[in-house]
Amino acid sequence: MKLITAVVKPHRLDEIKEALQAFGVHGLTVTEASGYGRQRGHTEVYRGAEYTVDLVPKIRIEVLAEDDDAEQLIDVIVKAARTGKIGDGKVWSLPVETAVRVRTGERGPDAL
């Protein structure tokens, strides 16, 4: 199995979720994150003190996928997340050794 992680723009979450649904993936885990990269941050001013904020809000999505689906899933996510502007983010996949569904103890593909 693979763990696909995507760090993307927050407002793309809905599109990604729908695209995954359409593909047949019905579970994912989301965390709030901040990213640093090419996309520039912004400046804030408080009583004349100017702050450069260079972290940009992102969300981080994790999806466990069967080996065979992984590549296609990555494409699905990339497509759904894309706006074409700098800061669209990254998607990467890691090899998973074991995956278990807590409720039943099922392992491997059955755990999804």
Place this chain on the structure above:
Amino acid sequence: MKLITAVVKPHRLDEIKEALQAFGVHGLTVTEASGYGRQRGHTEVYRGAEYTVDLVPKIRIEVLAEDDDAEQLIDVIVKAARTGKIGDGKVWSLPVETAVRVRTGERGPDAL
């Protein structure tokens, strides 16, 4: 070494921590997360506008473990996290290449 990640119901954190302690694991890292899956979300109403919220609060626990302990640890976590109801979550493990304790620079099992 392995990295065991568990995405589980928030109120199971204490049980999991105690179970890990009992097993002899004394460190872990926690992040707040939201999950999407079989467990249904809920509906909210604001001035007559109804929102379906389908993300459910979860916590995400990471534990670095020695290779030999990994399988057992997974079982320990799964047992402690289980409530038997839909939405109990997933546990998975990944192969780790290097692990370092920042304070000392120790690597591998000594880093834990």
Place this chain on the structure above:
Amino acid sequence: MKLITAVVKPHRLDEIKEALQAFGVHGLTVTEASGYGRQRGHTEVYRGAEYTVDLVPKIRIEVLAEDDDAEQLIDVIVKAARTGKIGDGKVWSLPVETAVRVRTGERGPDAL
């Protein structure tokens, strides 16, 4: 490629970012986390009820790196994160199978 994850003290973020910049890495992803380990927590009191809080605020940094840079990068991060006191945290690396830049679809090292 590798995914390097560092769980460190929050106020070291700036140093780490600068050290990575100096090394030539221009992107990273940050999440807020809480850690449990040797570092002791603290006690709070609310109307005579005393709470032991044993999770400590941490940040979790992820950096995708080319295979050849990985070891050196780990050292750079460890150095920048170190205060020498208990609770400095851990750094680990995982093998990455694929990495994609969402905006362009570039894969592998080009995705960074």
Place this chain on the structure above:
Amino acid sequence: MNGTDTGFVLISAALVMVMTPGLALFYGGMVRAKSVLNMLMMSFISLGIVSILWVLYGYSLAFSGDQGGFIGNLDAIGLKGIDAASTVDSFVAGANGEPHKIAAFAFILFQMLFAVITPALMSGALADRVKFGAWMIFVALWVTLVYFPVAHWVWAPGGWLFELGVIDFAGGTAVHINAGIGALAAVLVVGKRIGFKKDPMRPHSLPLVMIGTALLWFGWFGFNAGSWLGVDGTTARMAINTQIATAAAIIGWLIYERIRHGAFTTLGACSGAVAGLVAITPSGGHVNAFGAILIGIVAGAVCSWAVSLKYKLGYDDSLDVVGVHLVGGVLGTLLVGLLATDGIGGLDQLGKQATGAFSVMGYTFVVTWIIAFAIQKTIGFRASEEDEMTGVDQALHAETAYDFSSAAGSHMSATTSSVAAPVSKKVEA
């Protein structure tokens, strides 16, 4: 000069002052975290702009003399000729039947704060999406061309609605109908938020909404009871009816909501309170306890229904200024025509009330639309799509409302460079 009445009006003025920040918080809690500061500022800035314009010429246009029933004159421009010894008449009369006198400054201050809150009320309709500079200009034009005349019509001797005998105890027509219809016109010009009816736009902090509600309700006692410009039994009646109608409207809103949507919500309770306060504003001095209960229940239930209209009709009145202030204001203004005691109420009075309500609606809609359109076509009213997506707080005000990042350190990289060059002027407000 009557000290008691002057003192009461001064304290009432302080209470009315706190309504505008209260409104800011009420609205601020309802928007998303990315535009709360802009929302706060849209209300709050009215305290800055309108107070000054009121002193410069607003008071004079509204209350000094009369020209054709439509507007005052310029004799009191810059408060010319008014000093600490000047007085105006209270509605309270002495034993001899003569009206009590109160300090003119107290009256001017009290009325100033009515002028302040009225445009602030409109701001909720435009949440999340207008340029702040344009909003400031809008406020200045709107009070000048809309509020000052309408206040004259309704409250100044000589004003045509005043002379007609329209009852508007504390501002149902001049304040709430006026703001509600103005909001509708502005919304039609400015257009919908990106994602309206599609994206979730739930309130980011209901406790903040509750804080705002508390300050509004509290201040409203000054708004309503203070409008009698002194203390007698009518003042007390207005005060108790304010409480009764507000309570009833909470109940009315919640019952409707429970039946229609299945839950008693906090936002509903707060909204109901405001709807009740709006509806009792024109009417509370002239109805008995049952009248107040009726007005409250009706206002609560009807406004609870009315806030959903925007989804059906497709105008994006973001925080329901139309649904609450226009609808509630009209209800209160018409109902007092029917329910007024002391032999005033009846179909005849109802006709007058309707005349007042609809003429203000007509005038204000047209003039507001023109103002908003003119701004839109010249400097632009609406923020850029990118700024709206990012959030107007960051884009226009160069601020973030909250930073709860972990106690032990910020996750932000920032450099304080106050002595360095100002930020790029791209920040456009």
Place this chain on the structure above:
Amino acid sequence: MNGTDTGFVLISAALVMVMTPGLALFYGGMVRAKSVLNMLMMSFISLGIVSILWVLYGYSLAFSGDQGGFIGNLDAIGLKGIDAASTVDSFVAGANGEPHKIAAFAFILFQMLFAVITPALMSGALADRVKFGAWMIFVALWVTLVYFPVAHWVWAPGGWLFELGVIDFAGGTAVHINAGIGALAAVLVVGKRIGFKKDPMRPHSLPLVMIGTALLWFGWFGFNAGSWLGVDGTTARMAINTQIATAAAIIGWLIYERIRHGAFTTLGACSGAVAGLVAITPSGGHVNAFGAILIGIVAGAVCSWAVSLKYKLGYDDSLDVVGVHLVGGVLGTLLVGLLATDGIGGLDQLGKQATGAFSVMGYTFVVTWIIAFAIQKTIGFRASEEDEMTGVDQALHAETAYDFSSAAGSHMSATTSSVAAPVSKKVEA
């Protein structure tokens, strides 16, 4: 009718009004983020329900006539026979010794708000775990069967404690002891929160607690000083003693806490303030500055100790209504018996005070227990275990208190479907 006194009571009423939302915020800050809205609503709804019941029959039962010292009559039902010209006596007397007259509506409004806040005070004891519909019924029954009679006993001419000569300047017995003991009875019926004494239940927002404290303290000047129903030197004495005792109670609480638990806490300072306000409520009109300091210090320190009793004795009075309002109320009520100046204080008066305190405790405990038990056995008082675990905000009110999700977009998938079918009626409040 005396304008000064009427005006003072009206403004005091506005101040007392703001105490109930203030209390809502004070309590709301103390619960976990998953039940803050429910907590706000439990207090706030009292403004809706009790204001109406007061007008319908509460005022009449409490203050119109007397039947056997126990309850009033129904002559003033629906405020029958009362109009803007009606008056009641102030405690302030004119030069001729005659009491000043104030507008009856002012008095009725002022007293209405006392009736409103008393059940709201109890809500803190039941945080996180009761059905909202059941709570509304509880409030309605409780004010009818408990508050209206007890208010009659203590404050109405003819009421048996009034005639006995019990001192209860502004409501130590009728409000605080009453609410405190009622809370205890209700808690014993409803039971403990899941996880009591085991799970962490720390306040989710202490700044919110501070906001609530500010509004409570502010409003309490109206509550205490306004109870004299007019302005003279006694009013001023009550006001200054209110400040003195509150200050002293902050110090008392903090010192106890520092010694016992090692830190000066913010929650302690706020709690101490409330304890002082409670204790000075019955007593502040009759003690001198040293008396006020003493009452404050004692109330602060003793309540600081008393809030831990629930862990020892095992009743889950979630936000310490017993520890603060019952204990503080009893302390103030008894201490004024000893410390009252002007020759009133002494063992004899102490006996009367104790009679008042304990008879109310007995009556209210029993009746409240019966009401709560009846509700529990019929429609059910307690929320389901699942709803309590999920959080009553989401489960009962279909809302979430906060959404701070990243400025640039929501992490929620939601569809606005206000024109669609109402949500499933499974949402049970």
Place this chain on the structure above:
Amino acid sequence: MNGTDTGFVLISAALVMVMTPGLALFYGGMVRAKSVLNMLMMSFISLGIVSILWVLYGYSLAFSGDQGGFIGNLDAIGLKGIDAASTVDSFVAGANGEPHKIAAFAFILFQMLFAVITPALMSGALADRVKFGAWMIFVALWVTLVYFPVAHWVWAPGGWLFELGVIDFAGGTAVHINAGIGALAAVLVVGKRIGFKKDPMRPHSLPLVMIGTALLWFGWFGFNAGSWLGVDGTTARMAINTQIATAAAIIGWLIYERIRHGAFTTLGACSGAVAGLVAITPSGGHVNAFGAILIGIVAGAVCSWAVSLKYKLGYDDSLDVVGVHLVGGVLGTLLVGLLATDGIGGLDQLGKQATGAFSVMGYTFVVTWIIAFAIQKTIGFRASEEDEMTGVDQALHAETAYDFSSAAGSHMSATTSSVAAPVSKKVEA
């Protein structure tokens, strides 16, 4: 005793009371999330400490008699000899030219709250880094050695600045200049926050700042208008000028900020409001509307500039007590010298005003520096580096301001053990 004037002062006192928690919230919103509670407490505790000291000896030292123009006597220690029938003179005069009498307790309470807020104002300068126990001692010493004498100088008959004819209607010199310069002295002793000019220290909650601003502004009507100790046309003038200048200062601050930094900020609007309130405090009773506008605009713009000075000059006045209260206070105090109407204003008066401002600055700077230095050298004023890094809330108050952790459960492992041993005394406040 005049009921109207006494009532007005009592209500004004309640308004002034709420300013201190308002200030706490205003400051609390501006600090980082790890020290908000400490900030709240530093202001709030002044209500506890100073109220008591005022009753014990502060009032007597400030207002009872005079010794050499410098200080009062001890005749009224513990409010000896004062009862509900005692009176003091209002500035309001009856038809016969005799001053009205108000209840002495009302005056003492009103002035008490001035003494309370003045040290609280200083706390913002020391945010994030002082020991709470040391701060409490500092407050007690500072009011005793600085505030009580200076209040005597300015406001008590016999006080040397009073006799000189310095105009300080409501406390520009005694309150704002005094607190501002005291803050500067304290800051110079205590030193900079770790990370000053390097780390981001942005406000953690601007809505909280807005709530604080609302309460401050509201309460300031009591502060300013109440200072006339009764109601007449001058009271009304003070009230309206308070509003006008505050409005103008918002505009002034925002314009400066827009030009210099490119954005209209919320923090700027709130800060401007406070700057305007500060500047109109000494002056508002003696200027006309244009004077008020001028004072406001100037105060807004100049303070907006002045808050950046600390970065240039290198003193860490964390929340700009110097930039707002000292600068604003001096501006108002001097400008009224020039702009006062009724033939008072002019170069001569300007000289008196300058004498008042600079003598207080000199005295207070020196005495405050000595107090702070003495504390620093004995028990230590500054928190440990570790506590400052961790956050003083957790380290000194054993609390966390917020816990928004996911509704469905806490992420904290905690054990409630209130019946167990107290926490280790390492928690040092």
